[in-house]
Amino acid sequence: MNDAARFAVHTATTKPWDLETAVRKYAEAGVAGISVWKEALEGHDAAKAGAMIRSAGLSAVSLVRGGFFPAALAAVRRERIRDNERLIRVASALGAPLIVLVCGADPKVRIADARAQVEAGIEVILPFAEAEGVSLAIEPLHPMYAGDRSVINTLAEANDLCERFGSPSLGVAVDVFHVWWDPALEAQIARAGRLGLIKAFHVCDWKTPVLDMLEDRGLMGEGCIDIPLIRGWVEAAGFNGFVEVEIFSRRFWAMDQDAWLRMILGALREHV
Amino acid sequence: MNDAARFAVHTATTKPWDLETAVRKYAEAGVAGISVWKEALEGHDAAKAGAMIRSAGLSAVSLVRGGFFPAALAAVRRERIRDNERLIRVASALGAPLIVLVCGADPKVRIADARAQVEAGIEVILPFAEAEGVSLAIEPLHPMYAGDRSVINTLAEANDLCERFGSPSLGVAVDVFHVWWDPALEAQIARAGRLGLIKAFHVCDWKTPVLDMLEDRGLMGEGCIDIPLIRGWVEAAGFNGFVEVEIFSRRFWAMDQDAWLRMILGALREHV
Numbered sequence: 001m002n003d004a005a006r007f008a009v010h011t012a013t014t015k016p017w018d019l020e021t022a023v024r025k026y027a028e029a030g031v032a033g034i035s036v037w038k039e040a041l042e043g044h045d046a047a048k049a050g051a052m053i054r055s056a057g058l059s060a061v062s063l064v065r066g067g068f069f070p071a072a073l074a075a076v077r078r079e080r081i082r083d084n085e086r087l088i089r090v091a092s093a094l095g096a097p098l099i100v101l102v103c104g105a106d107p108k109v110r111i112a113d114a115r116a117q118v119e120a121g122i123e124v125i126l127p128f129a130e131a132e133g134v135s136l137a138i139e140p141l142h143p144m145y146a147g148d149r150s151v152i153n154t155l156a157e158a159n160d161l162c163e164r165f166g167s168p169s170l171g172v173a174v175d176v177f178h179v180w181w182d183p184a185l186e187a188q189i190a191r192a193g194r195l196g197l198i199k200a201f202h203v204c205d206w207k208t209p210v211l212d213m214l215e216d217r218g219l220m221g222e223g224c225i226d227i228p229l230i231r232g233w234v235e236a237a238g239f240n241g242f243v244e245v246e247i248f249s250r251r252f253w254a255m256d257q258d259a260w261l262r263m264i265l266g267a268l269r270e271h272v
Numbered sequence: 273m274n275d276a277a278r279f280a281v282h283t284a285t286t287k288p289w290d291l292e293t294a295v296r297k298y299a300e301a302g303v304a305g306i307s308v309w310k311e312a313l314e315g316h317d318a319a320k321a322g323a324m325i326r327s328a329g330l331s332a333v334s335l336v337r338g339g340f341f342p343a344a345l346a347a348v349r350r351e352r353i354r355d356n357e358r359l360i361r362v363a364s365a366l367g368a369p370l371i372v373l374v375c376g377a378d379p380k381v382r383i384a385d386a387r388a389q390v391e392a393g394i395e396v397i398l399p400f401a402e403a404e405g406v407s408l409a410i411e412p413l414h415p416m417y418a419g420d421r422s423v424i425n426t427l428a429e430a431n432d433l434c435e436r437f438g439s440p441s442l443g444v445a446v447d448v449f450h451v452w453w454d455p456a457l458e459a460q461i462a463r464a465g466r467l468g469l470i471k472a473f474h475v476c477d478w479k480t481p482v483l484d485m486l487e488d489r490g491l492m493g494e495g496c497i498d499i500p501l502i503r504g505w506v507e508a509a510g511f512n513g514f515v516e517v518e519i520f521s522r523r524f525w526a527m528d529q530d531a532w533l534r535m536i537l538g539a540l541r542e543h544v
């Protein structure tokens with residue numbers, strides 16, 4: 001892929017850098033978009049951070065991440081709703097048009113009940129997001145996270161949820177790491193396109209073996225995901241927004257981050 | 273679950289025991305069925321091993337595991353076919369009515385191509401299995417194994433494959449560890465039942481977090497899978513065969529195996 005105007009990087013990908021450093025380095029390297037990990041905003045005023053991003057010539061792609069709706073206790077679920085409402089205000093102040101939702105899971109809540117709690121949570125926060133002019137993207141997470149991170153595990157489920165709400169402020173985030181294995185992927189990307197739901201596209205790669213379920217993602221090209229094929233499906237479905245690199249990897253975080261950013265840009269050109 | 277006549281244990285669950293010890297201990301504990309890991313048969317004559325199992329009063333439930341069809345090189349794929357044919361003869365000699373198929377994956381083969389290679393492999397070995405009177409069960413594996421162990425990752429895909437072949441000797445193995453997250457699970461179990469496909473039912477549990485993708489399965493009751501719910505679906509679909517415990521776990525293998533077997537039997541009664 002050679003359209004650098006569509007390159008974006010998620011700050012968690014270069015976790016050792018603070019927000020200021022990430023903004024400066026991304027801009028110097030010719031990255032066009034930045035997604036901001038909410039932890040990277042700690043200690044920052046969101047409006048000032050947004051101004052810094054824009055003055056560096058970058059676009060704020062999304063604020064990551066809201067969600068985490070399921071919990072055994074109703075009081076905890078209510079607190080999570082308030083967290084999401086706060087995050088929506090932060091996104092608005094930051095000038096990020098999108099919040100990515102990791103919908104959540106609780107091993108003490110039966111999966112069918114947890115899925116209902118996700119839907120109930122979105123129902124509460126969606127009008128709030130609409131009022132603030134912030135969109136929400138349901139990111140289906142790989143089924144290996146169904147026990148403790150998200151009970152929304154296929155693009156079909158995310159599409160179903162969006163279709164039930166029918167709001168232009170609610171869509172999906174397609175991350176190749178989470179969905180590459182799904183035999184229904186091509187059809188569900190096409191469906192998301194027909195419904196106008198694709199709000200974000202994330203890339204990384206799936207190594208074999210995956211040594212850590214959370215922090216061992218691969219750089220594009222070093223794994224087994226056919227990223228150009230999936231990008232083709234996403235674009236055929238009408239998406240032409242940022243291609244966002246989101247790589248959680250202790251291995252790469254341990255590297256010199258300037259060299260790592262060069263590797264990322266090379267991999268975007270060669271393997272996406 | 274209190275019907276001990278349906279309790280079965282897979283030898284890999286008590287991996288420190290050799291086959292003779294497992295047979296003796298299972299029989300003493302009142303386990304009714306045994307599935308044999310093919311590695312546990314090494315150095316044994318299959319027919320004699322089968323006679324030993326039967327004379328201890330146990331039923332041989334299945335021989336585990338065939339499959340592993342995808343490979344980048346055609347010569348390797350042919351060798352894998354021969355391995356499966358040998359394994360079918362071993363199952364026949366052992367007196368095991370079933371071989372469980374872990375269909376395979378190769379990170380160097382695109383997933384759609386690998387799925388076609390699985391179908392092509394089954395097409396070759398199925399007549400051989402039919403002739404030997406051995407059934408084959410496609411076990412959909414969790415999507416976290418799509419890169420290197422199996423590209424058949426949902427019960428829907430396994431059912432589709434079986435439906436295309438239409439042979440009474442080809443069915444599915446439902447292992448809660450692999451399929452519990454699937455929002456289509458209830459519907460696909462019902463469909464498998466209508467088609468008469470359910471040939472095996474495996475139980476264990478999904479811990480949070482899973483510390484190792486291969487060897488950190490949980491004992492029933494210590495994780496988040498609603499096993500009684502899934503067992504209910506499987507039985508409503510007409511399955512009344514063995515409930516087979518298959519737990520790969522370094523943690524439990526490190527225990528005294530007599531105590532471990534007692535824990536397994538307790539968990540079968542309490543949490544299945």
